[in-house]
Amino acid sequence: MIQTILTILLPILNLISLVAFGIDKFNSKKRGYRIPESRLLLLAFIGPFGALTGMLLFRHKTRKIKFLLVPTFALLQAVLLIWYFTSALNIRVF
Numbered sequence: 001m002i003q004t005i006l007t008i009l010l011p012i013l014n015l016i017s018l019v020a021f022g023i024d025k026f027n028s029k030k031r032g033y034r035i036p037e038s039r040l041l042l043l044a045f046i047g048p049f050g051a052l053t054g055m056l057l058f059r060h061k062t063r064k065i066k067f068l069l070v071p072t073f074a075l076l077q078a079v080l081l082i083w084y085f086t087s088a089l090n091i092r093v094f
Contacts, residue, residue, distance in 0.1 A: 003088060006081070010047075017047030021054025021061070028060070041066065048073035 020043050024035040040061065044051035051070050054060060061067040086092075 003085070006084075010081075013043075013047035014050030014053075015047075017043040017050035018054045018057075019050075021051060022058055025054075025058040025060040037061075037064070037066070041069070044070045045073050048077050 020035055020040060024040060026032075027034055040051070044067070048070055052074050055062055055067065055070060
């Protein structure tokens with residue numbers, strides 16, 4: 001049950017994160033409504049792969065020191081997912 005939720009929810013969250021970074025970059029050029037950095041960081045925490053892709057693809061927020069956390073979030077999520085799926089499937093990694 002949780003595996004199904006994770007396999008559906010995580011790609012959606014990462015897509016939302018990617019789109020949010022793209023919208024914020026577009027709006028920064030057009031002087032439109034900006035997404036607060038705290039919200040972008042929250043999205044990066046729950047969808048780090050989308051956020052990291054958005055940062056690199058749109059060249060957005062790459063110079064901000066606090067956004068150096070995004071690769072850390074991605075690494076943390078990757079480790080947790082590997083741990084969860086290997087333990088759920090009884091696969092011994094080490």
